[in-house]
Amino acid sequence: MPITDTGPAIRVRNLTKSYGDVRVLDGLDLDVERGTIVALLGSNGAGKTTAVRILSTLLRADGGTAVVDGADVATQAARVRASISLTGQFAAVDEVLTGRENLTLVGRLRHLPDPARVADALLERFSLTDAARRAASTYSGGMRRRLDIAMSLVGEPAVVFLDEPTTGLDPQARLEVWDAVRSLAASGTTVLLTTQYLDEAEHLADRIAILHAGRIIAEGTLAELRALFPPTTVEYVEKQPTLEEIFLAIVGSAGPLAEEES
Template sequence: MKAIVVKGVTKDFGALPVLKGVNLEVEQGEIFTLLGANGAGKSTLINILTTLSQPTAGTVAIMGLDPRTAGNQVRRLMSLNAQATTLDGEFTGAENLSLIARLRGVKDVPAEINGLAQRLDLTSFLNRKVKTYSGGMRRRLDLAMSLLGNPQLIFLDEPTTGVDPQNRLALWQMIRELRDAGKTVFLTTQYLDEADALSDHIAFIHDGVIVKSGTPAAIKQRVTATYTLQVAPADEAVATATLGAAGIAFAPTEHGLSLTAKQAEPALTALLDAGVTVTHYDQDETDLESVFLNVTKEAAHANL
């Protein structure tokens, strides 16, 4: 059974369409990351998945349940860590956690709070009023609140925004531990290195539509790649002349010759036929930032 199945979901606000036929599936026990520019529809989709909003059309299934007819069951299975924290500044961290723990029916409230406080490095300031917390401390406390009650599906909407590097890495480790414990994590983030480091699957949303999805490695491979080719120093002049005569475009770089995926194989063949010694030939590693820019550019051109 899939953790999430979305089919043909649209969402209109009056005459304004925001989601325009979203289709996606999320496996149980994986970290799934939704990426997109501001205004692409990420928050609208999360609101629908977490029962805060209803789609205009289409269907959603959460752990096999329809949120429209089994809303209470669905909500018991999930938690939402939203961008805007929901903390009471006049309460201490412990009091905030205790309130949510009791609402979620936690049996041993002190034990669960202490366990989360230790995992998220909250113990030293748990008894201080939240209004004295830094932004990063508030974010960690808010994340702890969303993990109370052992939810099976956890929505993390930009959870590391405003968190210092050390605690950001600690949160990454905790997210991985949630996945390793069989939980499903639905993540959004503006940090592409975070998506690359954590995600089992990624989907890009643009203008209300999923435009590309897959594992990080598969997505990076499908984006237009470049290759670096190096030749023996004594053969550099011959290599340049050979590629020029064959009409193969290339760009000199510090590390050799850069070629598009379309030109790489013909270039290698031409150089080897000319007796040039090729010392290195490999596809350049593509990062998610390049993928993101490429995907949004392609999607924008498709809409013209």
């Protein structure tokens, strides 16, 4: 069962990790408050995935401490695993199984008393009920990603790690995933999101942490980070639509969850 604790859902202090002579994490400090979305921004090689792997007990740090939902990741790994879920960069669904079967399987692996009921509730929550009995191989990219996130919520984990969840998705599918992530925080789940996409962090995160060379070099709300720069000047310019705006206007963006499910 998840650990009940009144402190931050995630607390990291002076975390270090090296691969040979390469220092990937060099004194990482980070707090993630409960029920919030924190985006960990950084370029390739900045250490985002390494940090998530340590926090999810898949990798051991060289030094420092990390506590997730009140349990130490190094000495209480089993308690941490009972409180978290991890969604990697690519959807980990079984494409031979239907959407409902994928969710039911995870429920059985977590020894839930009624995995079918849990599966049906998650299918409805993520607007996948109409496709529940179709093989996951027939799902679009956005649907597979939504199913993947739904699978990560089986057992109601207190903390969810999303490691670059929209990698390789088209603009519409990205919007679907964004809606799914927002629903996690709305239900009280704590989300640590890693991403390279600045607009993703801007739209989703309560707080943003910028990871560079293994350290957090800036952290705060979007407004706080903007305040680090000189005051803006007001100028009247003609704003051209972005390619993403043009694309969504052409194909229709009013219903990001209503796509080729029929």
